[in-house]
Amino acid sequence: MYQFTYGGKNGETFQLAEAKDLVVVRTKDDAPLQELSLSTQSRDIVPSLLPVAAFPEANVTVYRAIPNGEKSATAMRNAARKNLSQEEGIRFAGRVLKDPDTGSIVVYTNNLYLQFNPDLSKKNCEAILKKYNLKVKEDLGITPNSYFVEAPEGTGLGVFELAQNLLALPKVDACHPELVRERKFKFVHPMQWHLKETQVNGVTISQHANVEAAWELSRGKGITIAVLDDGVDTSHPEFDGKVIFPRDTVSNSDDAKPKNASERHGTACAGVACASGNGKASGVAPEAKLMPIRLGSIGSISEAKAFKWAADNGADVISCSWGPEDGAWWSASDPLHTRQARLPDSAKAAIDYAVEKGRGGKGCVITWAAGNGNEDVKYDEYASYPKVIAVAACNDAGRRCVYSDFGDAVWCCFPSNDFYEPRLNPNRPNTPGIWTTDRTGKNGYNSGGINAEQLVGDFDGNYTATFGGTSSACPGVAGTAALLLAANSDLTWEQVKTIIRNSCDRIDETNGAYDANGHSPKYGFGRLNALKAVQNALAAGQPKADAPDFKVSGLAHFNKTANVPLANDTPVGSFAKAERLLGLQIKLEPFHPDLHVSYKLMVKNVGETEPGKDGTVSEISDRRRSIVGVSISLSGSLTSKFSVKYAVKIKGKSKWVEAKDGNWAGSGDKKKGATVEGIRIWI
Numbered sequence: 001m002y003q004f005t006y007g008g009k010n011g012e013t014f015q016l017a018e019a020k021d022l023v024v025v026r027t028k029d030d031a032p033l034q035e036l037s038l039s040t041q042s043r044d045i046v047p048s049l050l051p052v053a054a055f056p057e058a059n060v061t062v063y064r065a066i067p068n069g070e071k072s073a074t075a076m077r078n079a080a081r082k083n084l085s086q087e088e089g090i091r092f093a094g095r096v097l098k099d100p101d102t103g104s105i106v107v108y109t110n111n112l113y114l115q116f117n118p119d120l121s122k123k124n125c126e127a128i129l130k131k132y133n134l135k136v137k138e139d140l141g142i143t144p145n146s147y148f149v150e151a152p153e154g155t156g157l158g159v160f161e162l163a164q165n166l167l168a169l170p171k172v173d174a175c176h177p178e179l180v181r182e183r184k185f186k187f188v189h190p191m192q193w194h195l196k197e198t199q200v201n202g203v204t205i206s207q208h209a210n211v212e213a214a215w216e217l218s219r220g221k222g223i224t225i226a227v228l229d230d231g232v233d234t235s236h237p238e239f240d241g242k243v244i245f246p247r248d249t250v251s252n253s254d255d256a257k258p259k260n261a262s263e264r265h266g267t268a269c270a271g272v273a274c275a276s277g278n279g280k281a282s283g284v285a286p287e288a289k290l291m292p293i294r295l296g297s298i299g300s301i302s303e304a305k306a307f308k309w310a311a312d313n314g315a316d317v318i319s320c321s322w323g324p325e326d327g328a329w330w331s332a333s334d335p336l337h338t339r340q341a342r343l344p345d346s347a348k349a350a351i352d353y354a355v356e357k358g359r360g361g362k363g364c365v366i367t368w369a370a371g372n373g374n375e376d377v378k379y380d381e382y383a384s385y386p387k388v389i390a391v392a393a394c395n396d397a398g399r400r401c402v403y404s405d406f407g408d409a410v411w412c413c414f415p416s417n418d419f420y421e422p423r424l425n426p427n428r429p430n431t432p433g434i435w436t437t438d439r440t441g442k443n444g445y446n447s448g449g450i451n452a453e454q455l456v457g458d459f460d461g462n463y464t465a466t467f468g469g470t471s472s473a474c475p476g477v478a479g480t481a482a483l484l485l486a487a488n489s490d491l492t493w494e495q496v497k498t499i500i501r502n503s504c505d506r507i508d509e510t511n512g513a514y515d516a517n518g519h520s521p522k523y524g525f526g527r528l529n530a531l532k533a534v535q536n537a538l539a540a541g542q543p544k545a546d547a548p549d550f551k552v553s554g555l556a557h558f559n560k561t562a563n564v565p566l567a568n569d570t571p572v573g574s575f576a577k578a579e580r581l582l583g584l585q586i587k588l589e590p591f592h593p594d595l596h597v598s599y600k601l602m603v604k605n606v607g608e609t610e611p612g613k614d615g616t617v618s619e620i621s622d623r624r625r626s627i628v629g630v631s632i633s634l635s636g637s638l639t640s641k642f643s644v645k646y647a648v649k650i651k652g653k654s655k656w657v658e659a660k661d662g663n664w665a666g667s668g669d670k671k672k673g674a675t676v677e678g679i680r681i682w683i
Helices: 040-048 073-084 122-131 158-167 265-274 301-312 345-361 469-487 493-501 530-539
Strands: 002-006 012-027 049-055 060-065 090-098 105-116 135-139 146-150 172-180 198-200 203-205 224-229 289-294 317-320 365-369 389-394 410-415 434-437 463-467 551-558 563-567 581-589 596-603 627-635 645-650 657-660 664-666 676-682
Touching (some): 002 158, 012 073, 012 105, 040 049, 049 105, 049 198, 060 105, 073 090, 158 172, 265 289, 265 434, 265 469, 289 301, 301 345, 317 469, 345 365, 410 469, 410 493, 469 493, 493 530, 581 676, 627 645
Parallel strands (some): 224 317, 317 365, 365 389
Antiparallel strands (some): 002 012, 012 060, 049 060, 105 172, 551 581, 645 657, 645 676
């Protein structure tokens, strides 16, 4: 065990344990280990090293050594330390520590934080530094006499003893080694590379679905995703407050939780679709509701009941990451590759019911995993049924996952895990898989514990880092469908399918075999771009540029009735209460990319507020002050065809004061004018 103390002489002392199967590697530049020019001995060791954590700002990656033949993981770790330390491109290869309570990886360096007593002279500080051969890297200045220092070369784990010895000196107030842990993010876990560009194990992964950018426009609020699977751990913290109408169509109960130890698939799928992001994982649609439905085997009556339950109880999107048995993706001779898997009439009727009756007749959107057999999806009549969206899987390099089914029925693809197989995929994946929710405790993919760490999930066993297949890709598209439906709930299921087609990025142009219609047998119409999907949903069904029918909507903020809905040409304000207008949020309906509305307010004795645009807020910062004028204007290429008009009710006046197209209604002078108590806007 290695000790360090936080909080100075009277602080708390902590312990770290050595991880016998982990090695930390610090390169001299930002090139991944696999790209360095290495000796034969080191090159032979690298395939036995799996990246589990990264600190890109320091060119540091932590690897787990796996057993190789008769050599144990520890023996491989030791061989890696010995050989990699001698390589020209590697600065350091050493031991890794971990927190014995949580299992989290802790990387130590040759550096220490050292804080002397504030009344100690600089000369005396320098004398102590010289005595211990410490080199000042930075005079921090955060407190008097605080330094970031470097211990002598080769100190290694001795840095812990050195820090404790320094702390024991009378004139030292605080000292501890520099201990580095991975940075955690609230909304997107660092391993959730499918949601945005991020770095995993020191490698920048940019083959994502542009989900985080889409959240600026939609997070799925008001939409319900039904996950039909083997049961969902509805007590998981990421699903707190979002589960509605759970159902087990096998036992005909409202308990959709897993019923045996092997049921873990549904929890991971649900997380990909709509985990809240309150903990360590966010789904694609974090504000969507979750309707977990546990169903039985292929062709069973529970299968049909599941679709009907979903449609009857308000599901907008249905995600199905299951289907008939696939052939072995690595074996071309497996007879299952060409065995036709039929869609039972019961299931077909249930799917038709959901499509025709769901969402008040607009139809449930149904996404389906294309399959993991490296075979033509046409042999699977579930996934290839025209009324569903067949989803293939693409990897962290922007290419087809080695197992992903293909064919004319593939509609789109979504990021997922992949495998290294020299014959079919000569490139090793940079990520272990998709990070998502797992059954809490020990019955999930990740059983937790000190050895879990980043390779398989978290210490508590609530998350997995290794989920994948088209099983993961499918709920990713389901979550995207929820985002665009939240942006435009009037869309039919067919319109959603069309929008998804028009919202894909073509990837792997060289090998994708895209046809004249832009369809690839590997990727469908490409990798789904969530931001494009939401933008297209907002624009879908908008009027033609030459004959639009725009209306004003939004909110007016008053001091007594905070949020009053704005409607086209409707006066708002509660004049009997002597209201004061405090702010505006105005947008045009329907949305059109070529016409925007902007607005600002004049504050008495202060001046103009920050302008708002297309639904953002422009408001008074000090609620005690008064608005004396309002200015609203249009912008965009369609501006010449339209005029925005508005009027304000001034305190003490019965007649409304009108203006248009950016002129001030009321006063445009902060020194003049009376309080605005009401507003009316129209196009």
